[in-house]
């Protein structure tokens with residue numbers, strides 16, 4: 030624990046907030062590529078690129094929303110549509126989620142969607158966050174996260190919805206639910222997801238301190254399943270997918286659903302209340318002030 034906290038102390042502090050270690054700056058443009066082979070089926074919206082290989086049944090869903098793949102309303106909507114199409118596509122058996130941006134898997138929820146907007150916007154945004162979690166946590170196909178960069182808060186949540194997580198072995202990368210560091214509280218279903226992933230005691234420490242783990246520490250607590258050199262993230266994800274695919278789909282699917290249904294049902298039962306809680310919490314002056322300071326710090330931080 031102390032070791033994890035010491036590592037955490039490397040984060041940049043501002044008031045009660047901390048940032049992930051930086052060092053990377055990102056270009057804001059990206060080049061899209063398309064495959065022409067008849068076995069490959071590529072589609073690309075502005076923020077999500079899907080490449081489905083019909084011969085293997087594996088789809089690679091790449092986040093391409095520079096600079097940091099933050100989960101904005103647009104990002105979440107595009108991702109949701111892509112996942113829905115793949116779930117309906119019989120030629121797809123598994124999905125690998127990964128990033129097309131250097132050094133970042135996803136910076137989590139887009140703070141700009143939670144700052145300075147009206148309650149209707151906050152409600153719409155929150156429902157789209159719930160939607161993507163519900164979709165991924167109960168996704169019938171195999172999902173693997175190829176975590177090729179840092180992965181705070183909502184980014185970590187998205188990775189935790191997957192059936193398996195492979196993280197790039199770069200000590201600069203971090204993963205975890207750091208909400209308390211921002212002065213905000215992870216909702217109950219974020220908490221349920223991390224409890225289901227790492228167990229109750231580890232989740233307690235992780236959530237209260239808002240711990241961000243290096244790849245090796247994440248592996249130790251079971252937040253990720255494998256750590257590999259960055260250039261091997263995608264090939265390892267493909268190999269792992271093949272192992273999952275060796276299991277009869279219906280048996281695997283039903284097992285996944287039985288294990289996850291109580292957690293999914295809990296959000297479904299309290300979805301409206303959760304949205305109301307979010308809107309009232311995020312609209313508070315004190316929370317808006319904290320988020321505003323955090324945003325300013327993010328923008329001013331030059332390393």
Ligand SMILES: CCCCCCCCCCC/C=C/C(=O)SCCNC(=O)CCNC(=O)[C@H](O)C(C)(C)COP(=O)(O)OP(=O)(O)OC[C@H]1O[C@@H](n2cnc3c(N)ncnc32)[C@H](O)[C@@H]1OP(=O)(O)O
Nearest residue numbers: 049051052053099136137138139140182183307310327328
């Ligand atoms: C009683 C219970 C009630 C419950 C009610 C609910 C309460 C609310 C719960 C909400 C749950 C929240 C989940 C979240 O996901 S919050 C977001 C958390 N994310 C972070 O803290 C990450 C912040 N970002 C970073 O640490 C770094 O940016 C990062 C390590 C990811 C990348 O570093 P790098 O040096 O490569 O890049 P920069 O820092 O220079 O960033 C580039 C630009 O991107 C902007 N940025 C970064 N992150 C975000 C973000 N999450 N949203 C929006 N914008 C972001 C950053 O400002 C830079 O912008 P400029 O280029 O304009 O300067």
